[in-house]
Amino acid sequence: MARLSAIPRLDEGAAWSAGAPARARIRRLTLNEFRSYDRLDLDFDGRPVALSGANGAGKTNLLEAISLLGPGRGLRHARLDELARLDGSGDWAVSVRLETRGDETALGVGADGARGGDRRRCRIDGGAASGPSAFADHMRLIWLTPAQDRLFLEGAGERRRFIDRMAMALDPAIARVSSDYETAMRQRQRLLDERSRDEAWLAALELQMAETGVALAAARRDMAGALLAAAVEDDGSAFPAADIALEGEIETALAYQPAAEVEEAFEARLKSNRRADAEAGRALAGPHRSDLLVTHRAKGRAARLCSTGEQKALLIGLVLANARALSLKGGCAPLILLLDEIAAHLDEDRRAALFDILDDLQFQCFMTGADAALFDAWGARAQAFRVDSGAVTEIHQC
Numbered sequence: 001m002a003r004l005s006a007i008p009r010l011d012e013g014a015a016w017s018a019g020a021p022a023r024a025r026i027r028r029l030t031l032n033e034f035r036s037y038d039r040l041d042l043d044f045d046g047r048p049v050a051l052s053g054a055n056g057a058g059k060t061n062l063l064e065a066i067s068l069l070g071p072g073r074g075l076r077h078a079r080l081d082e083l084a085r086l087d088g089s090g091d092w093a094v095s096v097r098l099e100t101r102g103d104e105t106a107l108g109v110g111a112d113g114a115r116g117g118d119r120r121r122c123r124i125d126g127g128a129a130s131g132p133s134a135f136a137d138h139m140r141l142i143w144l145t146p147a148q149d150r151l152f153l154e155g156a157g158e159r160r161r162f163i164d165r166m167a168m169a170l171d172p173a174i175a176r177v178s179s180d181y182e183t184a185m186r187q188r189q190r191l192l193d194e195r196s197r198d199e200a201w202l203a204a205l206e207l208q209m210a211e212t213g214v215a216l217a218a219a220r221r222d223m224a225g226a227l228l229a230a231a232v233e234d235d236g237s238a239f240p241a242a243d244i245a246l247e248g249e250i251e252t253a254l255a256y257q258p259a260a261e262v263e264e265a266f267e268a269r270l271k272s273n274r275r276a277d278a279e280a281g282r283a284l285a286g287p288h289r290s291d292l293l294v295t296h297r298a299k300g301r302a303a304r305l306c307s308t309g310e311q312k313a314l315l316i317g318l319v320l321a322n323a324r325a326l327s328l329k330g331g332c333a334p335l336i337l338l339l340d341e342i343a344a345h346l347d348e349d350r351r352a353a354l355f356d357i358l359d360d361l362q363f364q365c366f367m368t369g370a371d372a373a374l375f376d377a378w379g380a381r382a383q384a385f386r387v388d389s390g391a392v393t394e395i396h397q398c
Contacts, residue, residue, distance in 0.1 A: 024139050024334030025364050026066070027104070028097040033088040035061035036390045045383055046099075048358060048365045052372035052395075053387035059368040062387070063143065063338045065094040066366065068109050068120070070141040071132050071168055071175035075338060080111040080120065095123075098139055100334055105138050136172035136333055140326065143338035144319050149345070152303040152311050156291035163292045164216070166322045167223040170329065174219045181212035185283055188270075192278040202274070209286065210267035214259055217250035217287045223325075224292075230324035231317070238353035239317035240310070241297045248290025294318070312345040316354065323361055337365035343374040352377040 025046040031037045036058040051059045060076075067074040068083075084092040093110030108123040109132065122129040129135070142165075151158055167174045188205040191198060224244045231241045246252075253262045269285050270277075277283050294303040296314060303314050319337075326335050337358070343351050355378050358365050367382075369375060372395065375382060384395040 023362055023364070024098055024100045024336060026096045026336065027099050029062065029065065030093075030095045031062075031065055032091075032093040032110075033085040034065055034083060034092045034094055035085060037061065038085060038088070038390070040390075040392065042385075042392055044364075046364065048355075048367065048378065048382040050372070050375040050378060050382045050384045051366065051368045051387050051392075052370065052375065052384070053368075055370060057387045058390050058392075059387045060145075060340050062392075063340050063366055063368060066096065066336065067141055067143055067338055068094055069096065069107055069132065069135050069139070071136070071172055072165070075143045075145050075340065083111070100138070107135050107138060133172055133175065138333055140169045140172070140333050140335050141338060142166065142169050142319060142322055142326075142335065143340065144315065144342065145340040146344060148315060149308075149312060151315060152294060152306075156289070159292040160288070160290060163220050163223055166227070166318075167219045169322060169335070170223060170226060170325060171219060174216065177212050177215045177219065181209060181216055181287070184208040184212065185286070185288065189277065189282065192274060193281070195278070203271070206267050206270040209270060209283075210263045213266060213287045214250060214254070214263045217246075217248065217262075217290070218254055218259060220246055220287070220290070220292075221251055221254055226325035226328070227318060227321045230321045230328055238350040239313050239320060239357070240299075242303070242314050242317060243295040243297050245293040245295075246290060247293055248287055249285060250287050251290055309345050309347070309350075313350065316342075316346075320357060320361070323363060327361070335363045337363050339365055339367045341369060342367045343369045348377075355381070 025044070027044055027046070029040070029042045029044070031040040033039075042062075051062060053059050064074050064076050064078070064083075073079070081090075084090050091110065091112050093108060095106060095108035098105045098107060106123075106125050110121050111119070112121070120132065122131055122134060124134060124138070148158075148162065151162055164174065164178055168178075184205045188202060188209065191202055191205070196202065224246055228244060250262060250266060253265065257265075266286070270283070273284055294314060295301065296303060296306055296310060299306070303311055306314065319339075323335060323337060342354070346354065351374065355375075359381055367375070372384060372386065375384060378384075386393045386395055
């Protein structure tokens with residue numbers, strides 16, 4: 001087990017270094033035939049955005065639209081053909097106007113579902129972009145959804161995806177590394193299932209698994225260390241600090257050996273495991289079997305044993321640490337936070353504390369909640385909207 005709690009923490013006063021990323025603001029969001037929206041244009045003034053409305057009104061659809069401007073399949077992990085409006089043409093499009101230091105950039109994504117398109121079309125300032133990874137130079141995204149509330153109770157796969165998404169925000173290239181590892185693993189397993197004797201092809205795939213698998217494990221270690229370095233020490237904070245451990249053979253080996261040696265050992269392990277992997281129908285070793293273990297530092301209790309409210313607070317604490325980690329790393333693109341049903345399981349004091357922390361971080365954030373009263377502690381610091389069956393109306397503060 002690779003335990004990282006001993007990594008020294010940075011002084012809070014050092015968090016806002018001269019190399020901190022610029023603050024970005026989405027000034028306009030435009031949807032065409034996306035989910036429950038036929039056509040929508042929303043203008044934002046740069047403050048945090050609070051979206052309230054009944055369940056099913058379309059609040060999460062707005063956050064999901066923005067999330068598609070990041071790597072992967074968005075905060076719902078949906079297929080492209082699931083994103084188009086029902087009874088629509090099958091095509092859909094999302095675009096934002098992003099302002100950074102006075103400069104504006106138009107980012108857009110969409111799909112030609114009606115014509116059988118199975119790839120996202122991406123555009124920057126009207127010109128074609130290679131894919132969502134191209135947007136990482138302009139902004140990065142972190143999100144938290146109700147589905148993640150059970151993170152500490154679900155299987156290890158959800159926790160791996162959680163830390164990998166955070167690592168992608170810190171270094172978007174990790175998305176390609178993870179994809180290449182999964183592709184090589186699937187192709188190798190298919191050859192093993194077919195009892196293939198293509199030694200050269202098996203060896204090539206195992207080499208790719210070794211290189212990308214070790215890179216992925218190293219990125220997780222870097223991310224865990226960054227979270228610990230950016231965490232606020234326990235001082236009565238509403239969102240307690242967590243100790244983090246990565247449970248996995250590759251992650252543990254990297255704590256004691258150079259990456260090249262770990263790659264060589266993993267490659268040899270894959271070769272020796274071919275028969276066992278063929279019988280099991282899956283690779284029995286690798287970073288796809290690792291786990292993220294989280295402990296409430298002040299109480300010394302595993303997160304899975306904490307109360308629902310404590311688990312939510314720990315989860316939010318990790319997301320806030322992820323945001324701080326990006327602030328500590330110079331040269332990063334600006335960050336946007338997407339917080340779906342963020343007030344769930346939080347008492348009034350914790351909600352107020354969260355809003356104060358977000359205000360201090362100065363990142364633009366988009367939040368949803370069933371009741372507008374959940375955001376009362378924001379006051380005039382946030383721009384409030386009411387969402388009702390695909391219609392979005394600004395709530396003007398008195």
